[in-house]
Amino acid sequence: MTPSTSYLDSLNDVQRQAVVTTDGPVLVVAGPGSGKTRVLTFRIAHLIEQGAAPWEVLALTFTNKAAREMKERIEKVVGPRASKVWAGTFHSLFARILRVEANHIGYPTNFTIYDTDDSKSLIGQLIKELHLNKDLYNVNTVRQRISSAKSNLVTPKLYALNEELMTQDRMAKMPATQKIYAAYTARCKKAGAMDFDDLLYRLYELLQSNEEVLKKYREKFRYVLVDEFQDTNHLQYAIVRKLVQYENSPRNICVVGDDAQSIYAFRGATIQNILDFEHDFQKFHIQVFKLEQNYRSTEQIVQAANEVITYNRRQIQKRIWSDKGSGQKIGLIKATTDAEEGKRVADTIMEQKNRDHLHNREIAILYRTNAQSRVFEEYMRRYNIPYRVYGGLSFYQRKEVKDLIGYLRVVVNPQDEEALRRVINFPKRGIGDTTVDKILQFSNDQGISVWEAVRQIPVTSGTRSKINAFVAIIEPARRQLDTANAFEIAAQVAKQSGLEDFYKKDNSIEGLGRVENFESLLSGIQAFVTEESVIDAGTLPDKSLASYLQNIALLTDFDQNDAEQADHVTLMSVHAAKGLEFKSVFVTGLEEKLFPSFMSMDTPEGLDEERRLFYVAITRAERHLTLSFANARYRYGKMSYNEPSRFLNEIPTQHLDHAATLSNNTINTGPVNTGPPAARVSGFFRTTANATVPGIDPKDFKPSPNDQIKPGMVVLHLKFGKGKVIHIDGGIAHIHFNAVDNPDKKIMLKFAKLQILE
DNA sequence: AGGGCGCGATTTTTT
DNA sequence: ATCGCGCCCT
Numbered sequence: 001m002t003p004s005t006s007y008l009d010s011l012n013d014v015q016r017q018a019v020v021t022t023d024g025p026v027l028v029v030a031g032p033g034s035g036k037t038r039v040l041t042f043r044i045a046h047l048i049e050q051g052a053a054p055w056e057v058l059a060l061t062f063t064n065k066a067a068r069e070m071k072e073r074i075e076k077v078v079g080p081r082a083s084k085v086w087a088g089t090f091h092s093l094f095a096r097i098l099r100v101e102a103n104h105i106g107y108p109t110n111f112t113i114y115d116t117d118d119s120k121s122l123i124g125q126l127i128k129e130l131h132l133n134k135d136l137y138n139v140n141t142v143r144q145r146i147s148s149a150k151s152n153l154v155t156p157k158l159y160a161l162n163e164e165l166m167t168q169d170r171m172a173k174m175p176a177t178q179k180i181y182a183a184y185t186a187r188c189k190k191a192g193a194m195d196f197d198d199l200l201y202r203l204y205e206l207l208q209s210n211e212e213v214l215k216k217y218r219e220k221f222r223y224v225l226v227d228e229f230q231d232t233n234h235l236q237y238a239i240v241r242k243l244v245q246y247e248n249s250p251r252n253i254c255v256v257g258d259d260a261q262s263i264y265a266f267r268g269a270t271i272q273n274i275l276d277f278e279h280d281f282q283k284f285h286i287q288v289f290k291l292e293q294n295y296r297s298t299e300q301i302v303q304a305a306n307e308v309i310t311y312n313r314r315q316i317q318k319r320i321w322s323d324k325g326s327g328q329k330i331g332l333i334k335a336t337t338d339a340e341e342g343k344r345v346a347d348t349i350m351e352q353k354n355r356d357h358l359h360n361r362e363i364a365i366l367y368r369t370n371a372q373s374r375v376f377e378e379y380m381r382r383y384n385i386p387y388r389v390y391g392g393l394s395f396y397q398r399k400e401v402k403d404l405i406g407y408l409r410v411v412v413n414p415q416d417e418e419a420l421r422r423v424i425n426f427p428k429r430g431i432g433d434t435t436v437d438k439i440l441q442f443s444n445d446q447g448i449s450v451w452e453a454v455r456q457i458p459v460t461s462g463t464r465s466k467i468n469a470f471v472a473i474i475e476p477a478r479r480q481l482d483t484a485n486a487f488e489i490a491a492q493v494a495k496q497s498g499l500e501d502f503y504k505k506d507n508s509i510e511g512l513g514r515v516e517n518f519e520s521l522l523s524g525i526q527a528f529v530t531e532e533s534v535i536d537a538g539t540l541p542d543k544s545l546a547s548y549l550q551n552i553a554l555l556t557d558f559d560q561n562d563a564e565q566a567d568h569v570t571l572m573s574v575h576a577a578k579g580l581e582f583k584s585v586f587v588t589g590l591e592e593k594l595f596p597s598f599m600s601m602d603t604p605e606g607l608d609e610e611r612r613l614f615y616v617a618i619t620r621a622e623r624h625l626t627l628s629f630a631n632a633r634y635r636y637g638k639m640s641y642n643e644p645s646r647f648l649n650e651i652p653t654q655h656l657d658h659a660a661t662l663s664n665n666t667i668n669t670g671p672v673n674t675g676p677p678a679a680r681v682s683g684f685f686r687t688t689a690n691a692t693v694p695g696i697d698p699k700d701f702k703p704s705p706n707d708q709i710k711p712g713m714v715v716l717h718l719k720f721g722k723g724k725v726i727h728i729d730g731g732i733a734h735i736h737f738n739a740v741d742n743p744d745k746k747i748m749l750k751f752a753k754l755q756i757l758e
Numbered sequence: 759a760g761g762g763c764g765c766g767a768t769t770t771t772t773t
Numbered sequence: 774a775t776c777g778c779g780c781c782c783t
Contacts, residue, residue, distance in 0.1 A: 062772060062773080090772095091772080092773080095773095116773090199773075200773095263770075264771075264772085266771085267771065267772080369769055369770075371768090391770095391771090430759095432759065433759085554773055573769085573771090575769090575771060576771080594769095597769050599770090600769075610770095635768090636768060
């Protein structure tokens with residue numbers, strides 16, 4: 001049978017090579033917008049068309065979204081067979097394997113997945129139990145150390161033997177970190193719980209310790225693909241290697257990545273893996289394909305990106321190119337304040353919507369830190385532009401959601417110590433910290449699970465009846481685990497636990513929001529039992545509570561693509577924008593110490609990562625790219641003044657829209673007397689003109705209450721000087737200033753500081 | 759057990 | 774500014 005290979009026609013030469021080279025190790029270096037996902041999905045489709053069984057293909061991604069996208073696109077080519085492909089995130093696919101094999105490593109197959117909060121809570125508990133000084137032992141720091149140890153295959157034993165780590169801990173005055181790590185590992189195991197790192201580490205352990213299982217999966221996964229390879233950590237690569245690197249292996253491994261888009265080094269990702277991959281598979285005729293044609297952006301944008309990235313030290317040589325024509329130059333907004341930046345971005349969006357007929361959904365505002373979103377939200381509302389902010393607290397991290405999930409977790413796995421601690425006395429039922437501590441201690445002393453401790457611990461009769469009240473919520477639900485579906489149990493627990501009433505009692509605005517979340521969790525569970533498809537089908541093909549919990553443990557907000565169709569402007573951090581594209585992109589807050597972040601700018605590595613982040617940001621744009629910065633912005637409650645970002649200077653001026661720059665330059669002022677002196681010289685962005693109106697000493701300036709400002713008044717503004725209020729309209733004052741080039745300003749009273757003169 | 763106050767730090771984030 | 778914390782007092 002000659003398989004249909006017409007899908008190959010839509011690929012360029014390099015892409016096609018990367019798709020049809022199905023034997024032996026392949027490294028695909030894929031620049032932004034170069035059709036990476038296309039290559040990956042077509043490659044999988046091609047494998048299947050060439051006779052591979054779908055279930056022999058393992059395709060690993062980082063996000064559920066990427067996995068879903070990939071599956072959908074494979075299905076378009078090969079049909080329903082696509083659902084049998086093992087395509088998913090590292091964590092979800094490994095969890096799926098562990099659900100089957102966990103007993104080989106001393107875990108129950110219904111193990112709980114601890115999220116980051118659970119890990120932190122347990123570490124906090126251990127710091128307490130080990131009588132360590134919590135001023136010296138910071139929970140976050142310890143968790144980081146443990147996480148990074150696991151990601152580097154360092155077990156508690158190896159940790160103790162590692163002089164470097166132990167010395168670091170001693171230097172940081174936390175010499176018992178290894179002890180915490182060891183205790184943490186034991187307690188997770190005792191609770192039948194794996195944290196996110198464990199889903200990887202325990203799989204590695206399994207493959208390492210059990211020849212039979214290793215052989216089984218080596219034979220099963222004849223084709224292995226890894227997306228976003230630059231984001232993998234050592235542990236992930238170790239597992240991949242374990243699966244494909246062995247005697248007589250066909251080594252059908254294909255990794256796809258872009259070193260220039262590595263922006264997660266801060267959480268353990270290492271582009272060293274790309275270099276190691278080349279090295280590790282060199283003698284097996286590794287083939288390297290570079291996808292350099294960019295199908296996303298115009299030349300101005302692509303060339304600017306190329307220039308910027310040359311400032312980085314180490315990189316795989318490549319130069320992306322585009323045949324989409326020169327396109328528009330890159331816009332630049334120089335604002336005096338963050339508020340003005342917000343306004344000018346909103347103005348430009350209005351302009352683009354009118355002139356270029358852009359839809360809201362084709363526009364994105366990107367920033368380095370989530371805190372920057374506020375001003376943009378403000379102006380989007382003011383201009384009536386629909387928008388959506390991504391990031392922040394995810395649905396599943398909300399307290400009211402975690403509370404109910406906590407109960408459900410105890411129902412499914414009563415050994416789950418973290419969930420138990422969370423809910424045993426919430427809503428309050430008179431079981432205090434002292435009692436909870438006693439239970440934990442009893443559990444540890446007697447070597448029994450926390451649940452057995454709850455039931456057996458000898459206590460006063462008053463406490464006993466309170467504990468029994470709690471047991472009476474859990475036990476009946478447990479008895480129904482095999483017969484009732486997830487929703488039936490959840491609805492019952494929501495009532496009996498008192499959680500539902502607790503939240504409904506609160507009539508504050510936030511309280512109503514919590515009720516809403518609580519209910520939408522319940523309806524989500526209902527949807528889970530009624531709907532056919534679930535995100536990662538195959539873990540458990542049933543509607544049980546256990547199955548539900550497994551499904552949501554690895555979900556994030558991003559996966560709730562409810563409003564994805566809606567026509568709104570997107571506001572998100574640059575990190576969150578990775579992998580996305582928009583017709584028009586605004587990269588905002590381009591100031592030293594913000595982007596690049598002050599947290600990263602003292603080391604060359606940190607700065608390089610910030611630059612890659614900038615590279616990612618600008619390559620999100622298809623046609624319109626606008627960069628912006630403010631001379632002054634509110635940060636941490638005070639005004640701060642920073643130089644324009646060095647990254648701006650790294651874009652050749654020929655790509656920048658000077659017309660726009662000049663016409664908007666009228667209010668490009670330096671800081672007003674206060675703030676650090678402008679020390680940095682080079683670079684055409686350096687602000688030279690000081691447009692501050694002479695004769696005003698900020699010390700004498702006393703802003704008047706904004707509600708006293710009325711039309712006809714003469715007011716003083718720190719930057720613009722004296723002006724006359726023409727009229728006020730919806731909180732916006734139209735003021736005519738005398739001393740600036742662009743005299744008519746619309747000023748929002750909410751933000752403005754104006755002093756009434758007459 | 760729980761509320762309140764004062765202090766300190768402040769990026770990015772998937773699973 | 775704001776949030777989270779830890780501690781102390783009721």
